[in-house]
Amino acid sequence: MAASLSVAAAILGAGGAALGWGIARKLTAPIGPRDFDLTVHGVEQADGQSRLVLDRTQGTEAQGVYNLWFERGGWVQLGSEVDDRGPRCIARTITGASDGFTPRAGDLASWSGIYYASPADAGLEHRDNVIVTPVGHAPAWRIDGDLSTWAIHVHGLGSSRAGTIRGVQVATELGFTSLVVSYRNDGEGSLLGNGRSTLGVTEVEDVDAAIGYAIRRGADRIVLFGWSMGAAIALQLAHRAEYRELIVGLVLDSPVLNWRSVIHANCKRAGLPSSAGALAMPWLMKGPLARMVGLPTALPLEDFNWVKMAHELTVPMLILHGTCDNSVPFATSKRLRDQRPELVSLDAFDAGHTLNWNTDNERWHATAANWLGQRLDR
Secondary structure, three states: OHHHHHHHHHHHHHHHHHHHHHHHHHHOOOOOOOOOOEEEEEEEEEOOEEEEEEEOOOOOOOOOOEEEEEOOOOEEEEEEEEEEOOOOEEEEEEEEEOOOOOOOOOOEEEEEOOOOOOHHHHOOOOEEEEEEEOOEEEEEEEEOOEEEEEEEEEOOOOOOHHHHHHHHHHHHHOOEEEEEEOOOOOOOOOOOOOOOOOOOOOOHHHHHHHHHHHHHOOOOEEEEEEEOHHHHHHHHHHOOHHHOOOEEEEEEEOOOOOHHHHHHHHHHHOOOOHHHHHHHHHHHHOHHHHHHHOOOOOOOHHHHOOOOOHHHOOOOEEEEEEOOOOOOOHHHHHHHHHHOOOOEEEEEEOOOOOOHHHHOHHHHHHHHHHHHHHHHOO
């Protein structure tokens, strides 16, 4: 009996180890191609407007404004009105499109909250810049304003710098100079090693280089806009002693404040027990196991548990977070706000992960603009 139990325990242990390895590999996977999993079933013309007929999904039915990226190139922006087209389809009005692009029935497309492809699409004059980072060159967009106050916009895991343009309009309205950055292994910055993400642990050095760029050009106040993992990067930088007087505010959308809770949430979203996330932690945080996952180093993720370290935070922050976020739990942001209400402001949206702006862009814009205006006028 004892021998049988030992064999069973060994099998279970091996299965758990394999699952943990798989979760860690999935979480840190290199950037892959976009999934074009939506079919355009029809293009309707009425009242001088074009509407696309699409599959009815949780995304396509969601309130707010979104973008469709097409497999054959090009994109269209879609308005907030959702028209019923039977039990399996809906229709949405096209409100904008990339130059010369006309969608057709049968096109394959990808649903996205990344509403603008470039600053120009958002009506922003910009120039292309390159930030010299410790591992190579990282492209960035620069939108000029007051050279004493800069906003640096940091995208999240699996996204691109274009995703942060939703917040750049606020900084521009307030007169800041903006820098919209990329970083290693995000598909635009330097490709390092096998292209795996280190969940902000090493990527932070590339954003640090962007701060140096801003300082050399006159910045004496910096606001960091961080989206998802970009917020985890922003918090690391704001925590550095040399930036305590320089970084004056954080605007964080759907922020990763505790990687352990995020990993548990994503396991649940994938149909696994949330507790399966615990199996991945050793594969991320212990050197020999992390290297077996393909990571260059162990990731000290508990060092970035900002709920646990709430008492150490010093930079005021505005958090914009969706109560329907099943990737980065809203409850974690609420817990941080409750621990440091004098430092942390929290605005809740009826939205999924990083879709707060899309759900109600006017409120997102007004909330961020008012908070920054009050903060920087002091």
